[in-house]
Amino acid sequence: MILSLDTSCYTTSCALVEAGGGVVLDLRLPLEVPPGERGLRQAEAVFAHLLRLPDLVEQAMEEVRRGGWRVSAVAASNRPRPPGDSYLPVFRVSERFGRSLAAALGVPFVAVSHQEGHLAAAWHGGLPDTLLGLHVSGGTTELVRLRGRPPWEIVSLGASLDLHAGQFLDRVGVALGLPFPAGPHLDRLAREEPAGAQELSEGSAGGCPAAGQSPPAVAIPVTVRGCSPSFAGPETAARRLIARGVPPARVARAALLCVARALEKMVLAALRAGEPGTVLVVGGVAASSLVRERLRWRLEHPAVGVRLHFPPPHLCTDNAVGVGRWAWGALGGAPG
Ligand code: KG4
Secondary structure (H helix, E strand, O other), X not given: OEEEEEEOOOEEEEEEEOOOXXXXXXXXXXXXXXXXXXXXXXXHHHHHHHHHHHHHHHHHHHHHHHHOOOOXXXXXXXXXXXXXXXXXXXXXXXXXXXXXXXXXXXXXXXXXXXXXXXXXXXXXXXXXXXXXXXXXXXXXXXXXEEEOOOOOEEEEEEEOOOOOHHHHHHXXXXXXXXXXXXXXXXXXXXXXXXXXXXXXXXXXXXXXXXXXXXXXXXXXXXEEEOOEEEOHHHHHHHHHHHHOOOOHHHHHHHHHHXXXXXXXXXXXXXXXXXXXXXXXXXXXXXXXXXXXXXXXXXXXXXXXXOEEEOOOHHHOOOOOHHHHHHHHHHOOOOOO
16 A cells, blocks of 8 residues: 655645556545635645645555554655656645655555646556546646656646646636635636637537527637647736626636637647647546536547546546555556
8 A cells, every 4th residue: 555645735645556557545625715815835735735745644544453554655746747846845745645654554655746646546557558638727827748657758748838628727716805815716607608700619528508699709719839838818808808707607607718829739740740639637627517618619629639648537636546546656556
């Protein structure tokens, strides 16, 4: 059994993952963000993780005792992304707790980046040896090439030039009065709005209104250079729509479709550059039903021919399951 930890913005996570990648326990506690706020300062988040993590580790170790298992390694996130200089204070909590626990238990410690954890949470045996990983969350919007199996060799192909997709959605949602993180609320709200005329002409799968009943087209344009999107312009455009009194559900739908269009353009740019046509889509924003639906409709169209793989929504959002799965691979027992 691998005991795995992840202390991200904004979830404290602890999991027990068995050899083969099976999940025995998946514990998570979201950090509380005060109403109207768009996040926490790093010092506040670090302190909140310090208070929460021991409760989760106690529950996990109780489960280990009850099941008569043995912890054979401890794995923890230690940085946002694979490059050595990638750094965010929150991950110091999982790393330091993890190292201490491994030393106390006398077992190996495996450091994993948060991104590697997100990708490995989505891994399954049916994936080809070379594929793309699209990581879309509050802290990352990046397209990478993956080679092998966890622990994959990861090469970045492009990343957000400013705001991340989830950050953009959270800002729009909070401006609409929704709680943080706003993505899931925005996704539900967007479902109240039927597809606009422009979407229908683009072939969106989202709820087809009867002829003559399409709401006025509200689209938020987005720029993507190569595989690198920019969400600063879309944030300004969304704020303008809100100021103009556009109904919240219509703004929500436009914001999510803007993200989906950006992701679509990133993948298409990679395909044009000769990259592989299988894409693993991970991170909290990949939990959006509207984004999934739109990406499937546009990219899996026979004329495009991309094969999309989404993990179940609960493995899109922050978790420690992927950290454990990556660690099994790194220790020589690849998951699956
Ligand atoms: O991967 P994640 O849980 O944490 C980070 O590592 O950032 O992603 C969090 C982001 C937030 O911006 C949140 O609003 C968004 O993912 N999110 C969603 C949904 N669930 C989480 N966005 C749209 N639809 C969802 N269902």
